[in-house]
Amino acid sequence: MTEFTLNAQARTDLGKGASRRLRHALNIPAVVYGGNKPAESVTILAKEITKLFENEAAFSHVIELNIDGAKQNVVVKAMQRHPAKQFIMHADFVRVVAGQKLTAIVPVHFINEEAPVKKGGEISHVVGEIEVSCEAKDLPEFIEVDLANAEIGTIVHLSDLKAPKGVEFVALAHGDDKAVANVHAPRVAPEAAEGAAE
Numbered sequence: 001m002t003e004f005t006l007n008a009q010a011r012t013d014l015g016k017g018a019s020r021r022l023r024h025a026l027n028i029p030a031v032v033y034g035g036n037k038p039a040e041s042v043t044i045l046a047k048e049i050t051k052l053f054e055n056e057a058a059f060s061h062v063i064e065l066n067i068d069g070a071k072q073n074v075v076v077k078a079m080q081r082h083p084a085k086q087f088i089m090h091a092d093f094v095r096v097v098a099g100q101k102l103t104a105i106v107p108v109h110f111i112n113e114e115a116p117v118k119k120g121g122e123i124s125h126v127v128g129e130i131e132v133s134c135e136a137k138d139l140p141e142f143i144e145v146d147l148a149n150a151e152i153g154t155i156v157h158l159s160d161l162k163a164p165k166g167v168e169f170v171a172l173a174h175g176d177d178k179a180v181a182n183v184h185a186p187r188v189a190p191e192a193a194e195g196a197a198e
Helices: 016-024 046-052 056-060 114-118 190-197
Strands: 004-010 027-034 037-045 063-067 070-081 088-095 101-111 122-125 129-135 143-146 155-157 179-184
Touching (some): 004 046, 027 046, 046 088, 101 122
Parallel strands (some): 027 088
Antiparallel strands (some): 027 037, 122 179
């Protein structure tokens, strides 16, 4: 299992203006909370956090966060990116407490996508990540969505997915059976597309 570590510094300069100044200095504002301790505002070097999250697995693993030499285990709760440029603007981390459930965002991996495509279907991914609730030891690296048996017209919902042992889908627990993917007929019939090309 990969070890994920991140260095941070405590910050007292808060507010939008302070956050803007931090980002200009190539630092990212972040907040650490949970675990029956007060929330901490920290700053992380932009290049460090960007490098860490180039590895998709970092989103669904426990990260050792070193704040001015004091280490604590955390997971990513939320990540705010710039809408156009996609760089990270802010991060929220939740402390990991042994035996206590946490919520985390886990990426979705779609497999056997060629099966419905061979039947003439097109696949639309509705979500790329799912919020889960579990203990840190049960945190999955990703949630697998198998499309091997999907027919044209199939909508895959959260309730169709097999949650790993000890893992609960947060939306489903709140009665929201979200669509994850759907298989639909091509928007344009192949003959019509050929006619247009001629």
